[in-house]
Amino acid sequence: MKVLSTPSKQNIKSAARALIEGHLVAFPTETVYGLGGNAENVQAIEKIYVAKGRPINHPIIVHISSSTHLSDWAITIPEYAFTLAEKFWPGPMTLILERSEKADDFITGGQKTVGVRVPNHIVALDLLREFNEIGGRGIAAPSANLFGKVSPTNAEAVADAIGSKLSEQDWILDGGNCKIGIESTIVSCLSAKPYILRPGAVTEEMIKAVVQLEVNTETEVKHSGSGDNHYAPIAQVFLDEIPNIGDGFFALREFPTPLGAVRLASPKNLNDFASELYEAFRLADKKGIDKIFVMSPPRIGLGIAIYDRLAKSRYKN
Ligand code: TXA
Ligand code: MG
Secondary structure, rough: OEEEEOOOHHHHHHHHHHHHHOOEEEOOOOOOOOEEEOOOOOOHHHHHHHOOOOOHHHHHHHHOOOHHHHHHHHHHOHHHHHHHHHHHOOOEEEEEEEOOOOOHHHHHHHOOEEEEEOOOOOOHHHHHHHHHHHOOOEEOOOOOOOOEEEOOHHHHHHHHHHHHHHHOOEEEEEOOOOOOOOOOOOOOOOOOOOEEEOOOOHHHHHOOOOOOOOOOOOOOOOOOOOOOOOOOOEEEEEEEEOOOOOOEEOOOOOOOOOOOOEEEEEEOOHHHHHHHHHHHHHHHHHHOOEEEEEEEOOOOHHHHHHHHHHHHOOOOO
16 A cells, blocks of 8 residues: 555546556545545455445446536536536535436446535546546545544544555655534435535635525435534544543634643644644544543534534434
8 A cells, every 4th residue: 555645646646546446545625534446347356335334225426627527527507506516516416316327326226316426636636637637537425434433534534444455556645734623514405495404614705606506304315414423523422512521522712611621632623623633533543542522613614514514423322
């Protein structure tokens, strides 16, 4: 495994080549790190499932270099989906569309739809472009963590989570810390109007400013993170409760640390709250802390996505 490689032009070229040859490449995006494989190669995608310990019926997002490649993977694309793509790509938004023939069952988990995204990260985009140059069409990539665990927001977190599952020919490209730190907004584009399946940094207000949004939170469409025990660290996560001595504490800077608690981070605003959250969870696990107390942020803007992840990671007894 080529661990923690600097994303030089040469390394990105070699990593793109490795993808074409059926190997895996973990790479940074603006949201979280992805574990990538050639979306047209069933053996490569099987390796992703094995490395993550992921159930086979969970679909994987296909990453493309620009919306011009959308028609490779999706058909009957509604006009509003093009509007969203135009407005928010490259960026932290995944569109769920009717799949093309190329989007095989091993990508879509057997569903008739496919998730597609253009990430906004220089390393991801360079990798995708190099991959296109040598005949690749899309990089399928779930977050580069073990199934149900916290998404990695830096290369070291990737190596810790799945490094031991990768082979000599696989790569981890080190692009530093992810700017956003929580996973993309997932928007279903299968009805007359779009609706949000997973909130993210492209917020409801941002989407409503360009297209009409379906008011619908219930959906039959399977998407990960909707089950219990998702996005969870080893430590038990508690929301808006008072920690005891030795417990972990994560809150906006304006909240003082309760006596005896271990401050994990002091984000100054919602953006920092999102980008520091998963690393704080990882830090707590490394320190052997059993309980993490999080003061949940205001549920506006990005706070809605943060709260969604907190609600999923919280300890359920
Ligand atoms: O920000 C992100 O979205 C990151 C980066 C790497 O792009 N990726 C990510 O992938 O979070 P993943 O697999 O950990 O979570 C994406 C979720 C999946 O759980 C999957 O269920 C859902 O997107 N998804 C993918 N294709 C879908 C589809 N056709 N229909 C419904 N949900 C889908
Ligand atoms: Mg994930």
